[in-house]
Amino acid sequence: MSILHRASFAISAARLDQLPPPGAPEVCFVGRSNSGKSTAINVLTNQKKLAYSSKTPGRTRLINMFGLPDPIDPDAKLGYVVDLPGYGYAAVAHSARLEWADVMGDYLATRTSLAGVVLLIDIRRGVTELDRRLADWLAPARRPVLVLLTKADKLPYGQRINAVFAVKKQLEDLGTLQAIPFSATSRFGLDEATQRITNWISPQVVP
Secondary structure (H helix, E strand, C coil): CCHHHHCEEEEEECCHHHCCCCCCCEEEEEEECCCCHHHHHHHHCCCCCCCCCCCCCCCCCCEEEEEEECCCCCCCEEEEEEECCCECCCCCCHHHHHHHHHHHHHHHHHCCCEEEEEEEEECCCCCCHHHHHHHHHHHHHCCCEEEEEECHHHCCHHHHHHHHHHHHHHCHHHCCEEEEECCCCCCCCHHHHHHHHHHHHCCCCCC
């Protein structure tokens, strides 16, 4: 069983100072609203409703942390899966969008326990302007990034390969970048994504 399957809700926070002190490795998930972020987290953790996907655009504005228990020390955490607010809804007030951007930008740039970033991009859209802005925040910090090209079951094999190549080219300034087609429905890309994420949290994966 993947260590991700043991994830459970730990805390929600609107500001960085509400988060627990940096410690165990954190892997954050970030992406445009409607990129399939919540669905991907639920599939990777093998849980149906761990990550909440709001039906109201822009409603989910909190940083949500899900803890992975340490099998050796029940009172400790092996690591955290962190769900950052989605971005990209024009209907949300400009002031609110700026506030979210500040929180996400600070987290991505300054959180010392951040071990890796999972960036979700709809494979049919490719890298949008908002994705590019997020990449500009990420680039100086040189965090390792895994791009999940979601909803990949909607495209034939050849187009999926071309999409991976295009994303790697557009985001090459991020440095340590991997990009894989991913489908929560067909579950391809699931094993590779799980392996990369768990290796960020625990290089020697706990059985």
